[in-house]
Amino acid sequence: MRKVLIGAAIGAAGVAVTCLLVKLYKEGKFDGACDDLNAFASRRKRDFRNAVDAGKNQLEYIKERVEYGVQSGKEKLVGEDD
16 A cells, blocks of 8 residues: 555646646746757757767877878888898
8 A cells, every 4th residue: 555655646746747848838937948958959969979079089180190100110120131
């Protein structure tokens, strides 16, 4: 019986919160919030893309440095054999 009462209380609270949110939505209280959330999401997407691009650039730089090191190492080995 105790679990039923707890479940009913949680259900009633959920319905009350839902009704409150619907009322606020109909009054237009969330219009500014939606715009703010869209702007926030756009900024986060841009920042994420910038971070990914920076990571790619760093990887390309490291790859070029490794290739240069390998190439110069080969040249040194070939030069020593002569």
